Amino acid sequence: MTSAVIDAHLSEEHHGPAKGIRRWLYTTNHKDIGSMYLVFSLVMFLVGGSMALVIRSELFTPGLQFVDPAFFNQMTTMHALIMVFGAVMPAFVGLANWMVPLMIGAPDMALPRMNNWSFWILPVAFGMLGSTLFMDGGAPASGWTMYPPLVLQTGDAFPFLIFSVHLMGLSSIMGAINVIVTIINMRAPDMTLLKMPMFVWTWLITAYLLIAVMPVLAGAVTMLLTDQFFGTSFFLAAGGGDPVMFQHIFWFFGHPEVYIMILPAFGVVSEIIPTFSRKPLFGHDSMVYAASSIAFLSFIVWAHHMFTTGMPLTGQLFFMFATMLIAVPTGVKVFNWVGTMWRGAMTFETPMLFALAFVVLFTIGGFSGLMLAIAPADIQYHDSYFVVAHFHYVLVPGAVFGIMAGVYYWMPKWTGRMYDERLGQIHFWLSTIFVNLTFFPMHFVGLAGMPRRIPDYSTQFADFNSVASIGAIGYGVSQLLFVYIVVKCVRRQGETATDMVWDHPKGLEWTVPSPAPYHTFDTPPRVTEGATFH
Amino acid sequence: MKDNGSDNRKETLQLAGRLVLMACAMFGFGFLLVPLYDAFCEITGFGGRTNQAAAVIEERADASREIRIEFVTTVNEYAPFEFEAQLPGMTVHPGGMYEAIFMARNLADRDMIAQAVPSVAPAQAARYFKKLECFCFSQQEFGPGEEKDMPVRFIVDSELPDYIDTITLSYTFFDTARLSDNSSAARHGSKQ
Numbered sequence: 001m002t003s004a005v006i007d008a009h010l011s012e013e014h015h016g017p018a019k020g021i022r023r024w025l026y027t028t029n030h031k032d033i034g035s036m037y038l039v040f041s042l043v044m045f046l047v048g049g050s051m052a053l054v055i056r057s058e059l060f061t062p063g064l065q066f067v068d069p070a071f072f073n074q075m076t077t078m079h080a081l082i083m084v085f086g087a088v089m090p091a092f093v094g095l096a097n098w099m100v101p102l103m104i105g106a107p108d109m110a111l112p113r114m115n116n117w118s119f120w121i122l123p124v125a126f127g128m129l130g131s132t133l134f135m136d137g138g139a140p141a142s143g144w145t146m147y148p149p150l151v152l153q154t155g156d157a158f159p160f161l162i163f164s165v166h167l168m169g170l171s172s173i174m175g176a177i178n179v180i181v182t183i184i185n186m187r188a189p190d191m192t193l194l195k196m197p198m199f200v201w202t203w204l205i206t207a208y209l210l211i212a213v214m215p216v217l218a219g220a221v222t223m224l225l226t227d228q229f230f231g232t233s234f235f236l237a238a239g240g241g242d243p244v245m246f247q248h249i250f251w252f253f254g255h256p257e258v259y260i261m262i263l264p265a266f267g268v269v270s271e272i273i274p275t276f277s278r279k280p281l282f283g284h285d286s287m288v289y290a291a292s293s294i295a296f297l298s299f300i301v302w303a304h305h306m307f308t309t310g311m312p313l314t315g316q317l318f319f320m321f322a323t324m325l326i327a328v329p330t331g332v333k334v335f336n337w338v339g340t341m342w343r344g345a346m347t348f349e350t351p352m353l354f355a356l357a358f359v360v361l362f363t364i365g366g367f368s369g370l371m372l373a374i375a376p377a378d379i380q381y382h383d384s385y386f387v388v389a390h391f392h393y394v395l396v397p398g399a400v401f402g403i404m405a406g407v408y409y410w411m412p413k414w415t416g417r418m419y420d421e422r423l424g425q426i427h428f429w430l431s432t433i434f435v436n437l438t439f440f441p442m443h444f445v446g447l448a449g450m451p452r453r454i455p456d457y458s459t460q461f462a463d464f465n466s467v468a469s470i471g472a473i474g475y476g477v478s479q480l481l482f483v484y485i486v487v488k489c490v491r492r493q494g495e496t497a498t499d500m501v502w503d504h505p506k507g508l509e510w511t512v513p514s515p516a517p518y519h520t521f522d523t524p525p526r527v528t529e530g531a532t533f534h
Numbered sequence: 535m536k537d538n539g540s541d542n543r544k545e546t547l548q549l550a551g552r553l554v555l556m557a558c559a560m561f562g563f564g565f566l567l568v569p570l571y572d573a574f575c576e577i578t579g580f581g582g583r584t585n586q587a588a589a590v591i592e593e594r595a596d597a598s599r600e601i602r603i604e605f606v607t608t609v610n611e612y613a614p615f616e617f618e619a620q621l622p623g624m625t626v627h628p629g630g631m632y633e634a635i636f637m638a639r640n641l642a643d644r645d646m647i648a649q650a651v652p653s654v655a656p657a658q659a660a661r662y663f664k665k666l667e668c669f670c671f672s673q674q675e676f677g678p679g680e681e682k683d684m685p686v687r688f689i690v691d692s693e694l695p696d697y698i699d700t701i702t703l704s705y706t707f708f709d710t711a712r713l714s715d716n717s718s719a720a721r722h723g724s725k726q
Contacts, residue, residue, distance in 0.1 A: 185546050215559075238649050240586075
């Protein structure tokens, strides 16, 4: 698209954003809502991170020093709930809100009012969840998996936990519906499905996963609620129920959920690596098929979380092999990222650094996942720190690095200013060093037998635990640098960004000015040959 | 993307409606998993599930084979009961009918209702372990301090796979007063 066309757009009659708080309360603009999601997620990231620091401080040395075990359990539970539902998921919804319409040439999301709702439900949900910290009996302390019968011993916080999970689910489902309808119905005329950028593709698949599994979680926690207050016995053995059934229902949600948290990150790095390798994405279509296969397989592997509950041999074999099968499409993706870089004219700006670290460190998390998939070995690894190391590798240098890469990549387009490249690089190196310092030793203590979710441990684990705690504090503090970099950009300090921002990146989002005007693509753009990755 | 704005609006709402229906259907599916899981356990013996109503089976003892039956008793947390098997275990012939006695005593000075929940290990043996009569088929009522002998009569089906030579029968004793009284106050009370 030529800049003359854009100028013609800008001269059309538009009312700008309203002033003050009402702009944010009543807004239906996808860019405003995207920004609110991202800010909310950053706040939750810092809150959940502080809780992680409480956990790591307690674990710095053996013995109980700062918190009592009950509060420790509240911290692990709240940390997980806040990071999963408050930080990672909303950050991806925020990126989708900002970028999906810009990438497919749509003027806004398809259902803008529902978009406003799906955001504003979140602060309410997390306000409710946070308030449980001050209740009789404290916050939920049974782990984010909410296994009965333990979770039924939660004090006054119990119904608040259930209703906040309901609200988070509602928000995600509404967000997912919006993303699907936008992608299916609002693409620019020449934007065929297979021309869509990978980020849009991975989000389309993620949105279907969300619609398929968030209601199942809502059903599971509703059963907990009726077991506690209305005399049902879904999970109570005395009344003919079975607590193990909760685990089946929960992980039927839970395993697709882990792909909900990683697929959009796959999409982000699939945008970034081609830009900084100055080559088209290698194997775009195979990436689409790989992401779809991962999504399908995620529905038939849930019981690998439950090998220790006792399962017939055939069941163990099935879930073991189905789980290992996921390594194949994931391998296709990693191969394609490396193939994209092969003989590319690579440069290493901050987004690219985060994307590269994502590929390497996520793969480490993938390999430890393969180890956990081995049913006989899992009996040893189960509920140990090895599991903690595994899922933090896929979630922190995986999902979180993916989000940060995306923020650095698109922030110049959002704010019109380049972030401070020098500080960005420092942030990257601090994060990468400290994240490995935090989570790598957990593999060792886990294999040596340290159980997860305990405030105290045997002295043989002391050295690795203090290393992990130092890493965690370092990682936490370096995120304040990230906040500073973002604030600086948002306050319009720093170099002015060009419309293209990077060296001839592909994609429609780079055809609009920087910062992106409040309204874009009021008339659909023409998707010219070479504008996307095809 | 469409020339006609209202057409597009209609398509949008239709698709959104279908997706809402899909979400509702999946909410229902979550609950459908409950009977599916029950049926699955019933058929496979998954989770050590045994028959929950009296089984009908002919007695035909196979004296050439011996199976060791072991009894495990557990009292659920907070249930004020003493509960144990008269014998730690017994040796049986497949196909023969045997009786074992379990004893329970109410430690509370009020009326109590209890429910025993059985489980059989290994799970592969569960569907061959047939209970003809069991105190676990119904709730048991106890007066203050009352002690009861409760029988279970069973036949181990001679179809039991060869590789199984020991079966563990485990009972967990639950205080179910709170299940009869649905108020949450009673539940919180029983937890103290």
